[in-house]
Amino acid sequence: AQTVTQSQPEMSVQEAETVTLSCTYDTSESNYYLFWYKQPPSRQMILVIRQEAYKQQNATENRFSVNFQKAAKSFSLKISDSQLGDTAMYFCAFMKRATGNQFYFGTGTSLTVIP
Amino acid sequence: DTAVSQTPKYLVTQMGNDKSIKCEQNLGHDTMYWYKQDSKKFLKIMFSYNNKELIINETVPNRFSPKSPDKAHLNLHINSLELGDSAVYFCASSQVGVAGGGKTQYFGPGTRLTVL
Numbered sequence: 001a002q003t004v005t006q007s008q009p010e011m012s013v014q015e016a017e018t019v020t021l022s023c024t025y026d027t028s029e030s031n032y033y034l035f036w037y038k039q040p041p042s043r044q045m046i047l048v049i050r051q052e053a054y055k056q057q058n059a060t061e062n063r064f065s066v067n068f069q070k071a072a073k074s075f076s077l078k079i080s081d082s083q084l085g086d087t088a089m090y091f092c093a094f095m096k097r098a099t100g101n102q103f104y105f106g107t108g109t110s111l112t113v114i115p
Numbered sequence: 116d117t118a119v120s121q122t123p124k125y126l127v128t129q130m131g132n133d134k135s136i137k138c139e140q141n142l143g144h145d146t147m148y149w150y151k152q153d154s155k156k157f158l159k160i161m162f163s164y165n166n167k168e169l170i171i172n173e174t175v176p177n178r179f180s181p182k183s184p185d186k187a188h189l190n191l192h193i194n195s196l197e198l199g200d201s202a203v204y205f206c207a208s209s210q211v212g213v214a215g216g217g218k219t220q221y222f223g224p225g226t227r228l229t230v231l
Contacts, residue, residue, distance in 0.1 A: 035219070039156075045205060045222035089156055101146060101211055101218060102171055105158040 002027045004094050006106035013082045014114050020067075021077045021109045023092030031097035034068065034075045039108075040088040048090070051075065082113045118142050119223040121206050127229045128196055136191045136226045138206030146170075146211045147189035148220065149181060152203040164189055165211060193228075201230045 003026045013019035025034070036048040051059045051068050058066050063083075067076045079086055092106040119140045128134055140147060148171070149161040163171035164183040178194040193200060206223040 037222075043203065043225045043227075045207075045225075047219055047221070050219055091158065101209055101220070102160055102163065103148075103150075103158075103220060108156045 002029070002094050002096065002104045004092055004104050004106040006090075006092055006109050008109045009107070010110045010112075012112040012114055013079075015082055015084060017082055018078060018080045019082055019111065021079075021090050021092075021111065023075045023077070023106055025073050025075065025092075025094045025104075027073070027094065027096065029096045033095045033097065034066075035093040035095065035103070036064070036066070036075075036077045037091045037093060037105075038086075038088045039091065040085075045091075049077065079111075084113050084115060087111060087113045119206055119208055119221050121204075121223040121226050123226060124224060125227050125229075127231065129231055130196055130198060132196050133192070133194045134196060134228070135193070136204055136206075136228075138189045138191070138223055140187055140206075140208040140221070140223075142208055142210070142221060144208040144210045144221075145186055146209050146218075147183065147186075148207040148209075149189065149191050150205040150207060150222075151175075152205060152225070154202070158205070162189075162191075196228075196230045198230050201228055203227050 005024045032053045034051045038046045049061045063080045065078045089108045094104045146165045148163045152158045162181040167183045180192045183189045203225045205225045207220040209218040209220045
């Protein structure tokens with residue numbers, strides 16, 4: 001079974017600063033995908049960024065980037081120039097490349113951006 | 116335009132009742148999902164349908180029954196509701212296609228179910 005661990009239940013960061021959210025996972029699969037989703041107070045689940053395991057290059061989306069370390073099974077999310085709108089719950093998710101596209105979610109990190 | 120929609124957004128009901136949550140996606144995706152988010156925010160998949168065929172059926176009580184009348188709809192019916200069913204239920208969809216996995220899932224706004 002796949003497990004996803006987010007060891008930081010809560011974090012805070014000053015506006016305009018940089019913060020890194022950690023995520024580790026355990027799998028015996030070689031082909032898989034990793035995602036970060038954001039859930040603001042509105043409850044909507046919003047895709048932040050995704051990474052294919054076969055790609056060595058770290059994914060980047062504007063102020064969001066990942067540090068993907070396949071050997072260490074680590075997938076951290078870096079948010080640069082934090083904004084108040086980044087305040088949300090952040091979930092790391094693992095998906096193996098197989099029938100069903102089942103997501104395995106971590107327990108989430110609650111991020112608060114302080115003005 | 117709403118990509119994945121769910122109705123209702125809030126549902127308050129008594130123990131023992133039967134209720135349904137509806138989900139529709141207008142993205143043309145072939146796969147739809149139901150997730151449950153508990154009070155601790157933990158998200159766990161319940162069911163997945165690909166082209167109206169059930170492909171993921173996690174260990175959930177058989178009081179929960181998904182129904183997919185077509186690719187764009189996946190409804191969740193819950194019989195004999197219990198206190199422990201109180202949670203937020205999310206519908207999601209993705210385009211899996213013949214190539215298989217790795218496709219991003221798009222989530223609906225969630226339905227907060229409260230069982231009294």
